[in-house]
Amino acid sequence: MNDIAFPTTNAIGDLVRANFPASSAYIINGILGIAAVLITVALIPVFLVWMERKVAAHFQARLGPMRVGFHGTLQSVADGLKLLFKEVLKPAGADSFGFFLAPILPATASFLVMTIIPFDHHLQVTDLNGGVIYVIAISGLSVFGILLAGWSSNNKYSLLGAMRSGAQLISYEISLAIIMLLIVLVSGTASLREIVLSQQGTVLDWWIFKLPGLGLVAFIMYLISSTAELNRGPFDISEAESELTGGFTTEYSGISFSMFFLAEFVNMFVAGTLTTTFFLGGFLAPQIGLGTVDLLFDAVPGFVWFFLKTCFIIFLFMWFRWSFPRLRVDQLMELEWKVLLPINIIVLVLGAIFVAQGWILP
Amino acid sequence: MANYAIIGIAIFLGTLFVGGAIITSKLLAFKTPHSRRKVEAYECSEEPIGDARIQFKVGYYIFALLFLIFDIESLFLFPCVTIFKKVTAGSITETSPAVLFVELGIFLFILLSGLVYAWKKGVLIWE
Numbered sequence: 456m457n458d459i460a461f462p463t464t465n466a467i468g469d470l471v472r473a474n475f476p477a478s479s480a481y482i483i484n485g486i487l488g489i490a491a492v493l494i495t496v497a498l499i500p501v502f503l504v505w506m507e508r509k510v511a512a513h514f515q516a517r518l519g520p521m522r523v524g525f526h527g528t529l530q531s532v533a534d535g536l537k538l539l540f541k542e543v544l545k546p547a548g549a550d551s552f553g554f555f556l557a558p559i560l561p562a563t564a565s566f567l568v569m570t571i572i573p574f575d576h577h578l579q580v581t582d583l584n585g586g587v588i589y590v591i592a593i594s595g596l597s598v599f600g601i602l603l604a605g606w607s608s609n610n611k612y613s614l615l616g617a618m619r620s621g622a623q624l625i626s627y628e629i630s631l632a633i634i635m636l637l638i639v640l641v642s643g644t645a646s647l648r649e650i651v652l653s654q655q656g657t658v659l660d661w662w663i664f665k666l667p668g669l670g671l672v673a674f675i676m677y678l679i680s681s682t683a684e685l686n687r688g689p690f691d692i693s694e695a696e697s698e699l700t701g702g703f704t705t706e707y708s709g710i711s712f713s714m715f716f717l718a719e720f721v722n723m724f725v726a727g728t729l730t731t732t733f734f735l736g737g738f739l740a741p742q743i744g745l746g747t748v749d750l751l752f753d754a755v756p757g758f759v760w761f762f763l764k765t766c767f768i769i770f771l772f773m774w775f776r777w778s779f780p781r782l783r784v785d786q787l788m789e790l791e792w793k794v795l796l797p798i799n800i801i802v803l804v805l806g807a808i809f810v811a812q813g814w815i816l817p
Numbered sequence: 818m819a820n821y822a823i824i825g826i827a828i829f830l831g832t833l834f835v836g837g838a839i840i841t842s843k844l845l846a847f848k849t850p851h852s853r854r855k856v857e858a859y860e861c862s863e864e865p866i867g868d869a870r871i872q873f874k875v876g877y878y879i880f881a882l883l884f885l886i887f888d889i890e891s892l893f894l895f896p897c898v899t900i901f902k903k904v905t906a907g908s909i910t911e912t913s914p915a916v917l918f919v920e921l922g923i924f925l926f927i928l929l930s931g932l933v934y935a936w937k938k939g940v941l942i943w944e
Contacts, residue, residue: 481819482823482826485823485826489827493830540847541846543839544855545856546858546859548858559832562831563835566831567827567831571824580823580827583820583821587895609870610859614871618877629891632891636894636895639898639899640898642902643899643906700859705859710838785942785943788941789941789942792932796887800925803898810902811914811918
Protein backbone atom coordinates (compact mmCIF):
# COMPACT_ATOMS: atom_id res chain seq x y z
CA MET A 456 0.00 0.00 0.00
CA ASN A 457 2.90 2.34 0.72
CA ASP A 458 4.01 2.00 -2.85
CA ILE A 459 0.87 3.69 -4.11
CA ALA A 460 1.01 6.65 -1.74
CA PHE A 461 3.32 9.41 -2.87
CA PRO A 462 4.00 11.64 0.13
CA THR A 463 4.92 15.28 -0.04
CA THR A 464 8.58 14.38 0.36
CA ASN A 465 10.41 11.21 1.16
CA ALA A 466 11.51 12.42 4.59
CA ILE A 467 8.09 13.56 5.81
CA GLY A 468 6.36 10.55 4.27
CA ASP A 469 8.76 8.12 5.95
CA LEU A 470 8.37 9.91 9.29
CA VAL A 471 4.57 9.55 9.09
CA ARG A 472 4.87 5.90 8.05
CA ALA A 473 7.22 5.13 10.94
CA ASN A 474 4.84 6.58 13.54
CA PHE A 475 1.39 5.49 12.33
CA PRO A 476 -0.16 2.19 11.26
CA ALA A 477 -0.08 1.59 7.50
CA SER A 478 -3.68 2.50 6.64
CA SER A 479 -3.87 5.74 8.63
CA ALA A 480 -0.35 6.74 7.50
CA TYR A 481 -1.60 6.48 3.92
CA ILE A 482 -4.51 8.83 4.59
CA ILE A 483 -2.31 11.26 6.59
CA ASN A 484 0.23 11.38 3.76
CA GLY A 485 -2.59 12.04 1.34
CA ILE A 486 -3.91 14.92 3.44
CA LEU A 487 -0.40 16.39 3.75
CA GLY A 488 -0.05 16.20 -0.02
CA ILE A 489 -3.43 17.84 -0.56
CA ALA A 490 -2.49 20.64 1.86
CA ALA A 491 0.75 21.22 -0.04
CA VAL A 492 -1.13 21.35 -3.36
CA LEU A 493 -3.69 23.78 -1.87
CA ILE A 494 -0.87 26.13 -0.80
CA THR A 495 0.64 25.83 -4.29
CA VAL A 496 -2.75 26.60 -5.85
CA ALA A 497 -3.01 29.74 -3.71
CA LEU A 498 0.50 30.89 -4.68
CA ILE A 499 0.51 30.06 -8.42
CA PRO A 500 -1.84 32.89 -9.50
CA VAL A 501 0.24 35.38 -7.51
CA PHE A 502 3.30 34.43 -9.52
CA LEU A 503 1.57 33.93 -12.86
CA VAL A 504 -0.36 37.22 -12.75
CA TRP A 505 2.90 39.04 -12.13
CA MET A 506 4.60 37.07 -14.92
CA GLU A 507 1.70 37.72 -17.29
CA ARG A 508 1.82 41.47 -16.66
CA LYS A 509 5.59 41.63 -16.94
CA VAL A 510 5.69 39.56 -20.16
CA ALA A 511 2.87 41.60 -21.67
CA ALA A 512 4.61 44.83 -20.71
CA HIS A 513 7.97 43.85 -22.17
CA PHE A 514 6.35 42.68 -25.40
CA GLN A 515 4.99 46.20 -25.72
CA ALA A 516 8.25 47.89 -24.62
CA ARG A 517 6.79 48.99 -21.27
CA LEU A 518 7.98 48.18 -17.77
CA GLY A 519 4.75 46.87 -16.26
CA PRO A 520 4.15 46.95 -12.49
CA MET A 521 7.16 48.49 -10.71
CA ARG A 522 5.88 50.15 -7.52
CA VAL A 523 4.84 47.42 -5.07
CA GLY A 524 7.86 45.38 -3.98
CA PHE A 525 10.97 44.68 -6.07
CA HIS A 526 9.99 45.13 -9.73
CA GLY A 527 6.33 44.87 -8.74
CA THR A 528 6.58 41.34 -7.31
CA LEU A 529 4.06 42.12 -4.57
CA GLN A 530 1.57 43.76 -6.95
CA SER A 531 -0.58 40.65 -7.28
CA VAL A 532 -0.59 40.11 -3.49
CA ALA A 533 -1.90 43.66 -3.11
CA ASP A 534 -4.52 43.06 -5.81
CA GLY A 535 -5.63 39.83 -4.16
CA LEU A 536 -6.02 41.50 -0.77
CA LYS A 537 -7.99 44.33 -2.35
CA LEU A 538 -10.38 41.83 -3.93
CA LEU A 539 -10.80 40.06 -0.57
CA PHE A 540 -12.11 43.28 1.01
CA LYS A 541 -14.51 44.10 -1.82
CA GLU A 542 -18.21 43.53 -1.51
CA VAL A 543 -19.76 40.82 -3.70
CA LEU A 544 -22.66 42.43 -5.55
CA LYS A 545 -25.55 40.24 -6.59
CA PRO A 546 -27.63 41.84 -9.34
CA ALA A 547 -31.38 42.04 -8.89
CA GLY A 548 -33.12 39.00 -10.37
CA ALA A 549 -30.00 36.81 -10.18
CA ASP A 550 -30.38 33.24 -9.00
CA SER A 551 -28.70 33.26 -5.55
CA PHE A 552 -27.75 29.60 -5.37
CA GLY A 553 -26.29 29.42 -8.85
CA PHE A 554 -24.61 32.79 -8.53
CA PHE A 555 -22.62 31.75 -5.44
CA LEU A 556 -22.02 28.15 -6.52
CA ALA A 557 -20.64 29.07 -9.96
CA PRO A 558 -17.18 30.34 -8.89
CA ILE A 559 -16.60 27.30 -6.66
CA LEU A 560 -16.82 24.77 -9.50
CA PRO A 561 -14.00 25.95 -11.80
CA ALA A 562 -11.68 26.75 -8.88
CA THR A 563 -12.17 23.32 -7.27
CA ALA A 564 -11.89 21.52 -10.61
CA SER A 565 -8.58 23.16 -11.45
CA PHE A 566 -7.26 22.21 -8.01
CA LEU A 567 -8.44 18.60 -8.34
CA VAL A 568 -6.43 18.03 -11.53
CA MET A 569 -3.33 19.18 -9.65
CA THR A 570 -3.67 16.30 -7.17
CA ILE A 571 -2.51 13.69 -9.69
CA ILE A 572 0.26 15.66 -11.39
CA PRO A 573 3.67 13.98 -10.80
CA PHE A 574 5.92 16.90 -9.79
CA ASP A 575 8.84 14.60 -8.97
CA HIS A 576 9.58 10.91 -8.43
CA HIS A 577 8.01 11.06 -4.98
CA LEU A 578 6.16 14.33 -5.18
CA GLN A 579 2.63 13.44 -6.14
CA VAL A 580 -0.47 13.31 -3.97
CA THR A 581 -1.84 10.16 -5.54
CA ASP A 582 -1.41 8.28 -8.78
CA LEU A 583 -4.52 6.87 -10.48
CA ASN A 584 -4.19 4.07 -13.00
CA GLY A 585 -6.84 5.85 -15.08
CA GLY A 586 -5.20 9.26 -14.61
CA VAL A 587 -5.82 10.52 -18.15
CA ILE A 588 -9.54 9.77 -17.95
CA TYR A 589 -9.65 11.54 -14.59
CA VAL A 590 -8.01 14.61 -16.13
CA ILE A 591 -10.54 14.67 -19.00
CA ALA A 592 -13.48 14.19 -16.62
CA ILE A 593 -12.48 16.75 -14.00
CA SER A 594 -11.39 19.49 -16.39
CA GLY A 595 -14.81 19.13 -18.02
CA LEU A 596 -16.40 20.30 -14.77
CA SER A 597 -15.35 23.91 -15.20
CA VAL A 598 -17.76 24.25 -18.15
CA PHE A 599 -20.65 23.81 -15.71
CA GLY A 600 -19.33 26.66 -13.56
CA ILE A 601 -19.12 28.96 -16.56
CA LEU A 602 -22.59 28.11 -17.89
CA LEU A 603 -24.07 28.42 -14.39
CA ALA A 604 -22.40 31.82 -13.93
CA GLY A 605 -23.80 33.08 -17.21
CA TRP A 606 -27.30 31.78 -16.63
CA SER A 607 -27.68 32.89 -13.02
CA SER A 608 -26.27 36.41 -13.44
CA ASN A 609 -29.41 37.78 -15.09
CA ASN A 610 -27.36 39.78 -17.55
CA LYS A 611 -27.44 39.44 -21.32
CA TYR A 612 -23.70 39.90 -21.73
CA SER A 613 -23.07 37.18 -19.16
CA LEU A 614 -25.44 34.75 -20.84
CA LEU A 615 -24.01 35.24 -24.33
CA GLY A 616 -20.43 35.19 -23.05
CA ALA A 617 -21.07 31.98 -21.12
CA MET A 618 -22.64 30.33 -24.18
CA ARG A 619 -19.66 31.28 -26.32
CA SER A 620 -17.18 30.08 -23.69
CA GLY A 621 -19.10 26.85 -23.23
CA ALA A 622 -19.21 26.15 -26.97
CA GLN A 623 -15.50 26.89 -27.24
CA LEU A 624 -14.53 24.76 -24.23
CA ILE A 625 -16.51 21.68 -25.24
CA SER A 626 -15.28 21.89 -28.84
CA TYR A 627 -11.59 22.07 -28.04
CA GLU A 628 -11.90 19.50 -25.26
CA ILE A 629 -12.37 16.82 -27.94
CA SER A 630 -9.07 17.69 -29.59
CA LEU A 631 -7.33 17.60 -26.21
CA ALA A 632 -8.89 14.22 -25.39
CA ILE A 633 -7.79 12.71 -28.71
CA ILE A 634 -4.18 13.86 -28.28
CA MET A 635 -4.24 12.45 -24.73
CA LEU A 636 -5.48 9.17 -26.23
CA LEU A 637 -2.51 9.24 -28.62
CA ILE A 638 -0.12 9.55 -25.67
CA VAL A 639 -1.91 6.68 -23.88
CA LEU A 640 -1.64 4.63 -27.08
CA VAL A 641 2.08 5.12 -27.56
CA SER A 642 3.08 4.82 -23.90
CA GLY A 643 0.70 1.93 -23.17
CA THR A 644 -0.49 3.27 -19.82
CA ALA A 645 -2.98 5.85 -18.55
CA SER A 646 -1.22 6.66 -15.30
CA LEU A 647 0.50 10.05 -15.48
CA ARG A 648 3.49 8.81 -13.47
CA GLU A 649 4.07 5.89 -15.80
CA ILE A 650 3.67 8.12 -18.85
CA VAL A 651 6.60 10.17 -17.52
CA LEU A 652 8.61 7.03 -16.74
CA SER A 653 8.00 5.75 -20.30
CA GLN A 654 10.10 8.72 -21.52
CA GLN A 655 13.26 7.79 -19.62
CA GLY A 656 16.56 8.15 -21.46
CA THR A 657 17.84 11.05 -23.50
CA VAL A 658 15.95 14.07 -24.81
CA LEU A 659 15.14 12.03 -27.93
CA ASP A 660 13.08 9.69 -25.75
CA TRP A 661 10.53 12.40 -24.93
CA TRP A 662 7.29 11.82 -26.81
CA ILE A 663 7.70 15.05 -28.75
CA PHE A 664 10.72 13.50 -30.54
CA LYS A 665 10.28 9.78 -29.94
CA LEU A 666 7.56 9.46 -32.59
CA PRO A 667 9.38 10.77 -35.64
CA GLY A 668 7.50 13.84 -36.88
CA LEU A 669 4.19 12.74 -35.44
CA GLY A 670 5.14 13.75 -31.89
CA LEU A 671 5.87 17.31 -32.96
CA VAL A 672 2.56 17.58 -34.84
CA ALA A 673 0.71 16.24 -31.80
CA PHE A 674 2.57 18.69 -29.55
CA ILE A 675 1.58 21.67 -31.70
CA MET A 676 -2.05 20.45 -31.86
CA TYR A 677 -2.05 20.05 -28.09
CA LEU A 678 -0.69 23.57 -27.58
CA ILE A 679 -3.31 25.12 -29.89
CA SER A 680 -6.16 23.23 -28.21
CA SER A 681 -4.86 24.08 -24.73
CA THR A 682 -4.69 27.77 -25.59
CA ALA A 683 -8.29 27.64 -26.78
CA GLU A 684 -9.33 25.63 -23.73
CA LEU A 685 -7.83 28.33 -21.50
CA ASN A 686 -9.89 31.05 -23.23
CA ARG A 687 -6.79 33.06 -23.91
CA GLY A 688 -4.44 34.23 -26.58
CA PRO A 689 -6.00 34.52 -30.00
CA PHE A 690 -9.01 32.53 -28.79
CA ASP A 691 -10.32 34.91 -26.10
CA ILE A 692 -13.64 35.71 -27.76
CA SER A 693 -15.56 35.11 -24.55
CA GLU A 694 -13.80 38.06 -22.96
CA ALA A 695 -13.74 40.25 -26.03
CA GLU A 696 -14.20 43.59 -24.28
CA SER A 697 -15.43 45.38 -27.37
CA GLU A 698 -18.34 42.96 -27.91
CA LEU A 699 -19.26 41.31 -24.64
CA THR A 700 -17.98 43.60 -21.85
CA GLY A 701 -16.55 40.97 -19.48
CA GLY A 702 -18.09 37.76 -20.81
CA PHE A 703 -19.57 35.50 -18.16
CA THR A 704 -17.79 37.38 -15.34
CA THR A 705 -19.51 40.71 -16.10
CA GLU A 706 -21.61 40.68 -12.94
CA TYR A 707 -18.97 39.20 -10.66
CA SER A 708 -16.98 41.27 -8.21
CA GLY A 709 -14.76 40.81 -5.18
CA ILE A 710 -13.84 37.31 -4.11
CA SER A 711 -16.27 35.57 -6.49
CA PHE A 712 -14.52 37.21 -9.41
CA SER A 713 -11.10 36.39 -8.02
CA MET A 714 -12.11 32.71 -7.82
CA PHE A 715 -12.76 32.69 -11.58
CA PHE A 716 -9.45 34.49 -11.99
CA LEU A 717 -7.68 31.94 -9.79
CA ALA A 718 -9.21 29.08 -11.76
CA GLU A 719 -8.05 30.65 -15.02
CA PHE A 720 -4.43 30.93 -13.90
CA VAL A 721 -4.34 27.55 -12.15
CA ASN A 722 -5.78 26.06 -15.34
CA MET A 723 -2.97 27.69 -17.28
CA PHE A 724 -0.47 26.11 -14.91
CA VAL A 725 -2.22 22.74 -15.18
CA ALA A 726 -2.15 22.95 -18.99
CA GLY A 727 1.59 23.63 -18.76
CA THR A 728 2.16 20.70 -16.41
CA LEU A 729 0.13 18.33 -18.59
CA THR A 730 2.01 19.34 -21.74
CA THR A 731 5.25 18.79 -19.84
CA THR A 732 4.07 15.39 -18.59
CA PHE A 733 2.85 14.19 -21.96
CA PHE A 734 5.52 15.56 -24.30
CA LEU A 735 8.54 16.95 -22.47
CA GLY A 736 9.47 14.15 -20.10
CA GLY A 737 7.86 15.57 -16.95
CA PHE A 738 10.27 15.61 -14.04
CA LEU A 739 13.06 13.83 -15.95
CA ALA A 740 16.26 15.81 -16.45
CA PRO A 741 17.16 16.47 -20.10
CA GLN A 742 19.95 14.06 -21.02
CA ILE A 743 21.83 15.06 -24.17
CA GLY A 744 24.41 12.28 -24.30
CA LEU A 745 27.43 14.26 -23.02
CA GLY A 746 28.81 12.58 -19.88
CA THR A 747 29.59 15.53 -17.60
CA VAL A 748 26.66 17.72 -18.66
CA ASP A 749 24.30 14.80 -18.12
CA LEU A 750 25.64 14.19 -14.61
CA LEU A 751 25.31 17.88 -13.83
CA PHE A 752 21.71 18.01 -15.12
CA ASP A 753 20.87 14.82 -13.25
CA ALA A 754 22.03 16.35 -9.96
CA VAL A 755 19.34 19.05 -10.22
CA PRO A 756 16.14 17.86 -8.46
CA GLY A 757 13.34 16.69 -10.74
CA PHE A 758 10.78 19.26 -9.62
CA VAL A 759 13.13 22.09 -10.70
CA TRP A 760 13.17 20.68 -14.24
CA PHE A 761 9.42 20.20 -14.03
CA PHE A 762 8.79 23.84 -13.11
CA LEU A 763 11.31 25.11 -15.70
CA LYS A 764 9.57 23.16 -18.47
CA THR A 765 6.13 24.25 -17.23
CA CYS A 766 7.22 27.90 -17.13
CA PHE A 767 8.49 27.57 -20.69
CA ILE A 768 5.09 26.30 -21.86
CA ILE A 769 3.32 29.08 -19.94
CA PHE A 770 5.64 31.61 -21.58
CA LEU A 771 4.59 30.17 -24.96
CA PHE A 772 0.91 30.74 -24.03
CA MET A 773 1.71 34.36 -23.15
CA TRP A 774 3.70 34.76 -26.36
CA PHE A 775 0.76 33.51 -28.47
CA ARG A 776 -1.45 36.14 -26.91
CA TRP A 777 0.68 39.01 -28.17
CA SER A 778 1.55 37.47 -31.54
CA PHE A 779 -1.74 36.54 -33.17
CA PRO A 780 -4.88 38.57 -33.84
CA ARG A 781 -8.11 37.43 -32.18
CA LEU A 782 -10.22 34.94 -34.16
CA ARG A 783 -13.91 35.54 -34.90
CA VAL A 784 -16.36 33.12 -33.33
CA ASP A 785 -17.16 31.39 -36.65
CA GLN A 786 -13.46 31.05 -37.51
CA LEU A 787 -12.88 29.59 -34.06
CA MET A 788 -15.52 26.88 -34.44
CA GLU A 789 -14.48 26.05 -37.99
CA LEU A 790 -10.83 25.79 -36.95
CA GLU A 791 -11.76 23.12 -34.41
CA TRP A 792 -14.32 21.08 -36.34
CA LYS A 793 -12.90 21.35 -39.85
CA VAL A 794 -9.15 21.48 -39.21
CA LEU A 795 -8.02 20.30 -35.78
CA LEU A 796 -10.46 17.40 -35.27
CA PRO A 797 -9.83 15.63 -38.63
CA ILE A 798 -6.06 16.13 -38.26
CA ASN A 799 -6.13 14.78 -34.71
CA ILE A 800 -8.06 11.66 -35.68
CA ILE A 801 -5.58 11.02 -38.51
CA VAL A 802 -2.72 11.56 -36.06
CA LEU A 803 -4.31 9.00 -33.70
CA VAL A 804 -4.59 6.39 -36.47
CA LEU A 805 -1.01 7.11 -37.59
CA GLY A 806 0.08 6.67 -33.96
CA ALA A 807 -1.52 3.21 -33.94
CA ILE A 808 0.35 2.35 -37.18
CA PHE A 809 3.63 3.66 -35.70
CA VAL A 810 3.21 1.48 -32.61
CA ALA A 811 2.19 -1.60 -34.61
CA GLN A 812 5.13 -1.19 -37.02
CA GLY A 813 7.57 -0.29 -34.25
CA TRP A 814 8.45 3.07 -35.81
CA ILE A 815 9.40 4.52 -32.46
CA LEU A 816 12.93 5.79 -31.80
CA PRO A 817 14.74 3.27 -29.57
CA MET B 818 -9.33 1.98 -4.28
CA ALA B 819 -7.32 3.83 -1.63
CA ASN B 820 -6.18 6.31 -4.29
CA TYR B 821 -9.78 7.28 -4.91
CA ALA B 822 -10.30 7.80 -1.17
CA ILE B 823 -7.55 10.43 -1.37
CA ILE B 824 -9.36 12.04 -4.32
CA GLY B 825 -12.54 12.07 -2.22
CA ILE B 826 -10.73 13.89 0.57
CA ALA B 827 -9.30 16.29 -2.02
CA ILE B 828 -12.79 17.11 -3.34
CA PHE B 829 -13.96 17.84 0.22
CA LEU B 830 -10.90 19.95 1.18
CA GLY B 831 -10.87 21.80 -2.14
CA THR B 832 -14.52 22.82 -1.83
CA LEU B 833 -13.87 23.82 1.79
CA PHE B 834 -10.88 25.96 0.70
CA VAL B 835 -12.79 27.85 -1.98
CA GLY B 836 -15.97 28.12 0.12
CA GLY B 837 -13.88 29.26 3.10
CA ALA B 838 -12.28 32.02 1.04
CA ILE B 839 -15.72 33.26 -0.06
CA ILE B 840 -17.11 33.18 3.50
CA THR B 841 -13.99 34.95 4.88
CA SER B 842 -14.44 37.68 2.31
CA LYS B 843 -18.13 38.00 3.21
CA LEU B 844 -17.13 38.64 6.84
CA LEU B 845 -14.30 41.05 5.99
CA ALA B 846 -15.74 43.00 3.05
CA PHE B 847 -16.73 46.66 3.32
CA LYS B 848 -20.38 47.21 2.56
CA THR B 849 -22.13 50.16 0.98
CA PRO B 850 -25.78 51.04 1.63
CA HIS B 851 -28.29 49.18 -0.50
CA SER B 852 -29.83 51.05 -3.40
CA ARG B 853 -31.72 50.23 -6.57
CA ARG B 854 -28.84 51.40 -8.77
CA LYS B 855 -26.38 49.18 -6.91
CA VAL B 856 -28.10 45.89 -7.74
CA GLU B 857 -29.00 46.81 -11.30
CA ALA B 858 -27.61 44.51 -14.01
CA TYR B 859 -24.62 46.08 -15.76
CA GLU B 860 -25.50 46.88 -19.33
CA CYS B 861 -23.14 49.78 -19.92
CA SER B 862 -25.38 52.30 -18.10
CA GLU B 863 -28.47 51.43 -20.10
CA GLU B 864 -31.63 50.40 -18.26
CA PRO B 865 -31.99 46.64 -18.82
CA ILE B 866 -35.02 45.84 -20.97
CA GLY B 867 -36.89 42.67 -20.06
CA ASP B 868 -35.45 39.50 -18.62
CA ALA B 869 -31.88 38.48 -19.42
CA ARG B 870 -32.80 34.87 -20.11
CA ILE B 871 -33.39 35.52 -23.78
CA GLN B 872 -33.65 33.07 -26.66
CA PHE B 873 -30.27 32.39 -28.18
CA LYS B 874 -28.81 30.66 -31.21
CA VAL B 875 -29.85 27.06 -31.75
CA GLY B 876 -26.36 26.44 -33.15
CA TYR B 877 -25.02 25.98 -29.62
CA TYR B 878 -27.32 23.01 -29.21
CA ILE B 879 -26.04 21.31 -32.36
CA PHE B 880 -22.45 21.77 -31.27
CA ALA B 881 -23.33 20.35 -27.86
CA LEU B 882 -24.74 17.23 -29.59
CA LEU B 883 -21.59 16.88 -31.72
CA PHE B 884 -19.48 17.26 -28.59
CA LEU B 885 -21.45 14.53 -26.86
CA ILE B 886 -20.83 12.11 -29.74
CA PHE B 887 -17.09 12.73 -29.94
CA ASP B 888 -16.58 12.81 -26.17
CA ILE B 889 -18.27 9.44 -25.78
CA GLU B 890 -16.16 8.26 -28.71
CA SER B 891 -12.94 9.13 -26.90
CA LEU B 892 -14.26 7.27 -23.85
CA PHE B 893 -15.02 4.17 -25.95
CA LEU B 894 -11.60 4.33 -27.61
CA PHE B 895 -9.90 4.49 -24.24
CA PRO B 896 -9.81 0.75 -23.40
CA CYS B 897 -8.68 -0.04 -26.93
CA VAL B 898 -5.74 2.37 -26.89
CA THR B 899 -4.72 1.39 -23.35
CA ILE B 900 -4.07 -2.23 -24.27
CA PHE B 901 -2.85 -1.56 -27.83
CA LYS B 902 0.84 -1.41 -26.95
CA LYS B 903 0.66 -4.49 -24.71
CA VAL B 904 -1.03 -6.42 -27.54
CA THR B 905 1.64 -5.44 -30.08
CA ALA B 906 4.35 -6.34 -27.56
CA GLY B 907 2.73 -9.73 -27.11
CA SER B 908 2.04 -9.56 -23.37
CA ILE B 909 -1.73 -9.81 -24.01
CA THR B 910 -2.53 -12.70 -26.35
CA GLU B 911 -6.35 -12.79 -26.28
CA THR B 912 -6.46 -10.53 -29.32
CA SER B 913 -4.08 -9.59 -32.13
CA PRO B 914 -2.86 -6.13 -33.22
CA ALA B 915 -4.52 -6.54 -36.61
CA VAL B 916 -7.95 -7.15 -35.04
CA LEU B 917 -7.55 -4.17 -32.71
CA PHE B 918 -6.38 -1.93 -35.53
CA VAL B 919 -9.29 -2.89 -37.77
CA GLU B 920 -11.73 -2.29 -34.91
CA LEU B 921 -10.17 1.11 -34.23
CA GLY B 922 -10.33 1.91 -37.95
CA ILE B 923 -14.01 0.92 -38.36
CA PHE B 924 -15.05 2.89 -35.28
CA LEU B 925 -13.18 6.02 -36.34
CA PHE B 926 -14.41 5.65 -39.94
CA ILE B 927 -18.07 5.64 -38.85
CA LEU B 928 -17.49 8.70 -36.66
CA LEU B 929 -15.56 10.55 -39.34
CA SER B 930 -18.27 9.85 -41.92
CA GLY B 931 -20.73 11.34 -39.41
CA LEU B 932 -18.56 14.44 -39.24
CA VAL B 933 -18.34 14.61 -43.04
CA TYR B 934 -22.15 14.29 -43.25
CA ALA B 935 -22.61 17.15 -40.77
CA TRP B 936 -20.04 19.17 -42.71
CA LYS B 937 -21.82 18.60 -46.06
CA LYS B 938 -25.18 19.47 -44.50
CA GLY B 939 -23.71 22.82 -43.48
CA VAL B 940 -24.12 22.27 -39.74
CA LEU B 941 -20.56 23.34 -39.03
CA ILE B 942 -21.02 26.79 -40.55
CA TRP B 943 -21.43 29.34 -37.79
CA GLU B 944 -23.65 32.21 -38.91
